[in-house]
Amino acid sequence: MKRVLVTGGAGFIGSNFVQFLLRERPELERLVNLDLLTYAGNLENLLPVQGDKRHVFVHGDIRDRALVKELFDRYDFDTVVHFAAESHVDRSILEPELFLTTNVVGTQSLLDAAKNHWNLDPGNKHSRDYKPGVVYLQVSTDEVYGALGKTGFFTETTPLAPNSPYSASKAGADLVVRAYHRTYGLPVNITRCSNNYGPYQFPEKLIPLMLHNAQQGKELPVYGDGMQIRDWLHVHDHCAAILTVLEKGVRGEVYNIGGNNERANIEIVRLILDRLGKPESLIRHVQDRPGHDRRYAIDNGKITSQLGWAPEYSFERGMEETIEWYLQNPGWVERVTSGAYLDYVHKMYGGD
Ligand code: NAD
Ligand code: DAU
Numbered sequence: 001m002k003r004v005l006v007t008g009g010a011g012f013i014g015s016n017f018v019q020f021l022l023r024e025r026p027e028l029e030r031l032v033n034l035d036l037l038t039y040a041g042n043l044e045n046l047l048p049v050q051g052d053k054r055h056v057f058v059h060g061d062i063r064d065r066a067l068v069k070e071l072f073d074r075y076d077f078d079t080v081v082h083f084a085a086e087s088h089v090d091r092s093i094l095e096p097e098l099f100l101t102t103n104v105v106g107t108q109s110l111l112d113a114a115k116n117h118w119n120l121d122p123g124n125k126h127s128r129d130y131k132p133g134v135v136y137l138q139v140s141t142d143e144v145y146g147a148l149g150k151t152g153f154f155t156e157t158t159p160l161a162p163n164s165p166y167s168a169s170k171a172g173a174d175l176v177v178r179a180y181h182r183t184y185g186l187p188v189n190i191t192r193c194s195n196n197y198g199p200y201q202f203p204e205k206l207i208p209l210m211l212h213n214a215q216q217g218k219e220l221p222v223y224g225d226g227m228q229i230r231d232w233l234h235v236h237d238h239c240a241a242i243l244t245v246l247e248k249g250v251r252g253e254v255y256n257i258g259g260n261n262e263r264a265n266i267e268i269v270r271l272i273l274d275r276l277g278k279p280e281s282l283i284r285h286v287q288d289r290p291g292h293d294r295r296y297a298i299d300n301g302k303i304t305s306q307l308g309w310a311p312e313y314s315f316e317r318g319m320e321e322t323i324e325w326y327l328q329n330p331g332w333v334e335r336v337t338s339g340a341y342l343d344y345v346h347k348m349y350g351g352d
Contacts, residue, residue, distance in 0.1 A: 001133075001246060002029045005077045007062050007110065008041070008084030009033035012201045013139070013235055015045035017081065020239040022052050032075050034058045034068075035084065039344075042336055045200045062106040065113070072117040079246060080114055080136045082107065085170070088204050089143075090348055092166035093290055103169035104176065111136065111180045119184070128185030137246060138177045138190045142231070142258065143167035145192075147293035154192075155299045156254045163291045174254075187251040191242060194258040194298045197318065198235035199325040203337055204344065206230075207319075210269050211326050212333055214278045221349055224288035226266030229295040233259040234313035234322075244309040258298025259311040275323055286349070 004021070008014040010033065018033055031054055035041045049055045056075075060067045062084050071077075085103045086092065092099045118134045121127035145154040146161030160175075162168040180186040195206075203212045210220050241257040249255060266283075273280055303309045326333060 001025065001079045002027075003075050003077045004028065004031045004079040004081065005034060005071065005075070006031060007034045007080075007082050010035040010037055010041035010043055010045055010057075011083060011087070012040070012045075012198075012205075013196055013238060014083040015042075015200050016198060016235045017083065017239045017242065018046065018055065019048050020236065021243065022049055022055060024243065028054055030054055030056065030075055032056045032058060032071060032077070034060055034062065034071065036061045038086075040087065040202050042200075044332060044335065063101065063109050065109050068109055068113040069116070072113050077114075077117075078131070078134050080110060081139065081242065081246070082110055082137065083139045085139075086166065088202075089164045089166045090204070090289060091344070092164055092169070094347065096165035096169075099165050099169040100172070103166075104172040107138065107173040108176050111176065111186065115180060115184055115186050118186070130185070130187055134187055135246060135249075135251065136177070136180075136186060136188045137242065138174060138188065139242065140174050140190050140192045141167065141170050142192050142194045142256065142296050142298050143293065144171040144174055145296075148295040148297055150295070153297045153299035154256060156192075156256055156302055163293055181252045189245050189249045189251065190254045191245055192254060192256050192298075193238050193241070194231035194233050194296060196233055196235045196238050198322050199329075200332075201235075203333060206265060207268065207272070207322065208326060208333075210272050211276075211323060212337065214272055214276050214282060215327075217278070217282070219284040220269055220273070220282050221284055221286045222266060222269055223286060223292060226269065226283075226285065227264050228292060229262050229264050229297070231258045231297045232261045232263055232268075232315060232318075233257065233311060234318035237311040237313055240312070241303060241309045244303070244307050248307045250306075255303045255307070256298045256300055257303060257309075258300045259313070259315075260298075260300065261315050262295075262297055263315070271319065272323070275319075
């Protein structure tokens with residue numbers, strides 16, 4: 001891996017990955033970071049790599065096929081790590097079309113550019129020969145598998161059964177990636193990770209939203225009974241898993257990523273209130289999310305046994321560091337929660 005295209009590298013996981021990869025792989029020649037800077041993308045997340053000449057930020061849209069081709073021609077990437085997406089389930093319920101164009105059509109635009117640039121005989125539909133060492137990695141999610149009952153785990157062979165417009169768009173993208181591998185022989189991997197937490201997460205997602213509201217003494221909106229379960233992984237461990245798949249993964253394979261760390265939402269909300277010394281009377285049970293998945297849990301046996309990855313963070317350490325990061329960076333939260341964010345909060349939760 002010498003020249004990498006990262007998409008969505010100004011968002012939560014993408015910006016953590018850009019920082020991680022530049023730190024972990026000093027031999028990297030170039031990392032081009034293509035991001036549209038939607039409400040979820042923030043150049044401030046990239047301040048730690050500002051002086052690194054290997055990092056080039058490009059403000060643009062993954063659906064802009066001419067731009068994507070131009071970037072391939074100019075930088076001759078050998079690796080693509082595709083994070084860019086509309087990523088928030090509640091927004092997908094309000095605006096599904098945007099999720100389909102960004103997440104499905106955007107993915108196909110990148111796949112075409114990679115196939116055309118990397119195939120040794122691109123005019124020949126039967127050619128399955130590619131430049132050596134190239135790889136396209138699709139960053140997907142455990143949500144494509146749908147919801148679990150009280151028991152069981154998602155494995156890589158669990159049938160796809162997405163329940164929200166967001167997860168349907170991610171599942172659609174995964175199927176297109178799979179088809180490019182089967183039909184054209186494109187060297188790809190798909191990773192499906194569970195819920196991430198850590199620094200730079202936009203405060204529309206559970207942990208930073210609850211932290212933000214608790215700090216401000218506002219109510220904490222818990223959907224339904226709050227007994228829905230998610231399998232939480234620190235973003236650092238997700239980044240390390242992606243690097244492992246890039247370097248050791250078998251092309252064409254799907255790898256689930258998760259930390260064996262199931263928690264009910266209400267447990268997390270109570271932990272945050274307790275850590276901030278705020279009263280539980282701030283909890284407000286609100287109407288449930290339509291189509292809300294009850295439980296996610298990842299079987300990470302394939303990536304741990306075949307590629308040797310394992311999470312480093314305990315949930316206790318990860319949450320303590322994350323809460324501390326948000327407490328130490330009130331300016332970041334203030335800046336990203338102005339303007340368009342306030343309109344969204346009003347639409348979602350009502351009130352002022
Ligand atoms: P995010 O919403 O924080 O960031 C998404 C980034 O994509 C933003 O910087 C945004 O500006 C950019 N973007 C959106 N549309 C674009 C477009 N058309 N062209 C270029 N850039 C565009 O998302 P995240 O939470 O960091 O998630 C990143 C990826 O990881 C997504 O693909 C998501 O599905 C996947 N994922 C997320 C989680 C999680 O818990 N957050 C877990 C598993 C997988
Ligand atoms: O599982 C991976 C997925 O995790 C990623 O693919 C998505 O991009 C990411 O957004 C996340 O999806 P979730 O829907 O699980 O995350 P969210 O933070 O929105 O919600 C977590 C849980 O908390 C979920 O059960 C809904 C609940 N919740 C969320 C919000 C925002 C509440 O109870 N109240 C809230 O206000």
